[in-house]
Amino acid sequence: xxxxxxxxxxxxxxxxxxxxxxxxxxxxxxxxxxxxxxxxxxxxxxxxxxxxxxxxxxxxxxxxxxxxxxxxxxxxxxxxxxxxxxxxxxxxxxxxxxxxxxxxxxxxxxxxxxxxxxxxxxxxxxxxxxxxxxxxxxxxxxxxxxxxxxxxxxxxxxxxxxxxxxxxxxxxxxxxxxxxxxxxxxxxxxxxxxxxxxxxxxxxxxxxxxxxxxxxxxxxxxxxxxxxxxxxxxxxxxxxxxxxxxxxxxxxxxxxxxxxxxxxxxxxx
Amino acid sequence: xxxxxxxxxxxxxxxxxxxxxxxxxxxxxxxxxxxxxxxxxxxxxxxxxxxxxxxxxxxxxxxxxxxxxxxxxxxxxxxxxxxxxxxxxxxxxxxxxxxxxxxxxxxxxxxxxxxxxxxxxxxxxxxxxxxxxxxxxxxxxxxxxxxxxxxxxxxxxxxxxxxxxxxxxxxxxxxxxxxxxxxxxxxxxxxxxxxxxxxxxxxxxxxxxxxxxxxxxxxxxxxxxxxxxxxxxxxxxxxxxxxxxxxxxxxxxxxxxxxxxxxxxxxx
Numbered sequence: 001x002x003x004x005x006x007x008x009x010x011x012x013x014x015x016x017x018x019x020x021x022x023x024x025x026x027x028x029x030x031x032x033x034x035x036x037x038x039x040x041x042x043x044x045x046x047x048x049x050x051x052x053x054x055x056x057x058x059x060x061x062x063x064x065x066x067x068x069x070x071x072x073x074x075x076x077x078x079x080x081x082x083x084x085x086x087x088x089x090x091x092x093x094x095x096x097x098x099x100x101x102x103x104x105x106x107x108x109x110x111x112x113x114x115x116x117x118x119x120x121x122x123x124x125x126x127x128x129x130x131x132x133x134x135x136x137x138x139x140x141x142x143x144x145x146x147x148x149x150x151x152x153x154x155x156x157x158x159x160x161x162x163x164x165x166x167x168x169x170x171x172x173x174x175x176x177x178x179x180x181x182x183x184x185x186x187x188x189x190x191x192x193x194x195x196x197x198x199x200x201x202x203x204x205x206x207x208x209x210x211x212x213x214x215x216x217x218x219x220x221x222x223x224x225x226x227x228x229x230x231x232x233x234x235x236x237x238x239x240x241x242x243x244x245x246x247x248x249x250x251x252x253x254x255x256x257x258x259x260x261x262x263x264x265x266x267x268x269x
Numbered sequence: 270x271x272x273x274x275x276x277x278x279x280x281x282x283x284x285x286x287x288x289x290x291x292x293x294x295x296x297x298x299x300x301x302x303x304x305x306x307x308x309x310x311x312x313x314x315x316x317x318x319x320x321x322x323x324x325x326x327x328x329x330x331x332x333x334x335x336x337x338x339x340x341x342x343x344x345x346x347x348x349x350x351x352x353x354x355x356x357x358x359x360x361x362x363x364x365x366x367x368x369x370x371x372x373x374x375x376x377x378x379x380x381x382x383x384x385x386x387x388x389x390x391x392x393x394x395x396x397x398x399x400x401x402x403x404x405x406x407x408x409x410x411x412x413x414x415x416x417x418x419x420x421x422x423x424x425x426x427x428x429x430x431x432x433x434x435x436x437x438x439x440x441x442x443x444x445x446x447x448x449x450x451x452x453x454x455x456x457x458x459x460x461x462x463x464x465x466x467x468x469x470x471x472x473x474x475x476x477x478x479x480x481x482x483x484x485x486x487x488x489x490x491x492x493x494x495x496x497x498x499x500x501x502x503x504x505x506x507x508x509x510x511x512x513x514x515x516x517x518x519x520x521x522x523x524x525x526x527x528x529x530x531x532x533x534x535x536x537x
Contacts, residue, residue, distance in 0.1 A: 009360035023389045038396035089289025104296045112473035114490040115510045118497045119303035144299045235392045243385050250381050
């Protein structure tokens with residue numbers, strides 16, 4: 001009886017996993033077919049992959065990739081710096097101010113992305129003289145939805161920290177500022193690192209905020225370029241190759257990071 | 270002599286707090302103010318304070334149809350995610366409690382950009398000659414949001430202490446009764462979180478329905494986008510954003526009420 005239950009459970013889990021991964025696997029297989037029709041009429045080839053680098057759209061594709069990376073790097077570094085300092089500050093705020101700040105901090109996370117995106121657009125349009133179209137708006141937009149995650153990944157570390165550590169540094173003659181840099185900061189480094197990774201990933205993955213706020217400057221990231229190019233027609237073969245690469249890179253990175261992270265946790269415990 | 274340390278203490282507690290001020294200012298300017306502008310825009314038409322935008326939205330059949338469509342599709346998507354996702358979360362916590370990697374496998378797809386996943390499914394539907402429409406949209410939505418349902422459900426289900434289950438078994442409950450009368454009620458916070466995390470993005474999603482229905486079905490998110498970009502109708506767009514905001518706030522109040530310790534949102 002117990003065995004049939006487990007068998008049924010595993011069959012069900014395997015079925016759902018299959019559905020979740022089937023589109024991904026099918027796409028990877030046919031990325032070697034070099035056509036959009038999901039057959040191997042043209043034989044097996046790496047042509048689609050070659051098209052990424054030498055095809056008619058490779059210049060645009062590479063520019064979009066570069067923009068995605070620049071935007072993700074700048075926004076995640078800025079969000080991490082802003083998030084790291086402010087979390088220490090927020091932690092020491094009085095209770096009411098702290099709760100209010102944390103509630104506002106959650107707004108970009110819980111609110112519907114499209115509403116945040118159009119609200120920012122209305123704001124940028126109203127103050128267009130101060131915030132020129134292009135990178136300024138995109139970076140502010142990305143920092144605004146990345147920083148809340150940085151704050152929430154650092155805060156638990158601070159809550160676990162023994163408050164006496166900071167006091168001890170002061171008693172030993174450290175100034176408040178050097179106590180923060182030499183005692184509090186090193187303690188929250190793990191939170192800062194995971195906040196940074198989170199911010200980078202979220203920024204890279206973003207479509208809605210970028211699409212609405214990119215304006216007419218011609219800055220395309222990977223996701224907005226995919227949308228522009230593939231929205232109205234069927235997927236060109238080189239997209240099969242691009243998607244396959246992204247699938248493999250993202251899934252491997254996350255699996256490795258998490259398996260390693262879990263191991264690290266175990267040794268810590 | 271007595272005075273100096275006291276002063277020092279006052280001074281330093283100020284300096285620590287002040288680290289929060291730049292970000293507080295940032296939040297006020299780039300998060301709160303934009304939402305306030307939406308609120309103002311909703312009540313302003315032709316430079317005057319009026320309810321005209323609300324009247325325009327509620328008297329225009331197409332806007333209401335989109336809202337209705339979104340609510341129906343959002344509801345169906347959420348229900349399907351719950352029905353499909355609950356057993357996944359339950360089986361994972363029951364039979365694979367120690368396997369973190371397996372849980373991870375169910376959550377990983379949500380880290381691949383949704384456009385990429387949506388366009389892949391679309392390409393496959395087209396290759397299989399499946400007609401794009403309501404069915405494919407719902408499939409795409411369930412495919413996209415299922416991990417968001419599984420994650421909070423799994424968090425709650427795996428935190429239910431085994432002693433509750435043993436207790437009800439000792440008291441003579443059979444397997445089904447244990448599930449319905451013990452596990453299910455204890456997992457209500459996870460169900461509420463899952464519903465909120467699925468329903469809100471599902472009704473306000475932008476691009477999924479457009480892509481998977483060949484631009485026949487537009488949802489609320491697409492509609493808001495069009496009001497602000499192609500339509501240039503900030504007033505009606507703001508009214509729609511406000512409606513969305515109200516749904517978000519209600520959803521989260523509900524979630525907080527059931528889920529005091531919360532934090533099921535912290536993904537991975």
